[in-house]
Amino acid sequence: MSGQVALITGSSRGIGLAAAVALAREGFAIAVNGPADDAELKAAVGTVQRAGVRAVAAPFDVTDLSAHDHKLGEIEDALGPLTTLVNNAGVGVMQRGDPLKVSEDSYDRCLAVNTKAMFFLTQAFARRLLARDRDVSLFHSIVNVTSSNAVAVAEPRSEYCVSKAAAAMVSKAWAVRLGRENIAVYDVQPGLIATGMTAPVIAQYEERAKAGLTLMPRVGQPEDMGGIIASLASGKLPYTTGQAISADAGMLVPRF
Secondary structure (H helix, E strand, O other): OOOOEEEEOOOOOHHHHHHHHHHHHOOOEEEEEEOOOOOOHHHHHHHHHOOOOOEEEEEOOOOOHHHHHHHHHHHHHHHOOOOEEEEOOOOOOOOOOOHHHOOHHHHHHHHHHHHHHHHHHHHHHHHHHHOOOOOOOOOOEEEEEOOHHHOOOOHHHHHHHHHHHHHHHHHHHHHHHHHHHOOEEEEEEEOOEOOOOOOOOHHHHHHHHHOOOOOOOOOEOHHHHHHHHHHHHOOOOOOOOOOEEEEOOOOOOOOO
């Protein structure tokens, strides 16, 4: 996959880091992203480099919309023209609880990171791709990581669900606009995945998964999601775009 270059937001840990490693194994050069004060960013770059590819740290806050184009330019100066964007950065709620008690700060934070940043970073990335002559032998794509909560409500995290439902529509909107440009857009919707974000509740969900909440009786791992993201970004599902991939072990399959 020589020539493929990916930016993966929120990739110093969890699903983002797993995706970075999986793409590196496919031969992608990788820009590893996290906030400037992210203590895990340097170690994550080293982890990706051990896969034998070029990797650089790309520290910036995805909610700083004014920085998007400049940061994309810095990445391209270091690694070459970007072919791939993985919008993985996300936040949970500030406090789980009754929707009647959701704060405006928590609502705005979810929308700012999970939805608005995704839309506008995709816009900056797409503008950059369309402004240049692209190598048609390379696969160009955007993979957005949303959540099974884009379609399934979790009452204690209502504002998170709202932001992920909106993010799922971001994927569809950009798939419609960029399809004629031969840029594929996908929406990966993870279910129960063992990450830092889910750590406080994952033990109880492990028991529920074993009891039948998911068709496959286990919670997912970041590496499961990384493999899915790498397959999509590598063009291993040709002639597809606009798909939402329910990566939830069948949790949302209707049953009687």
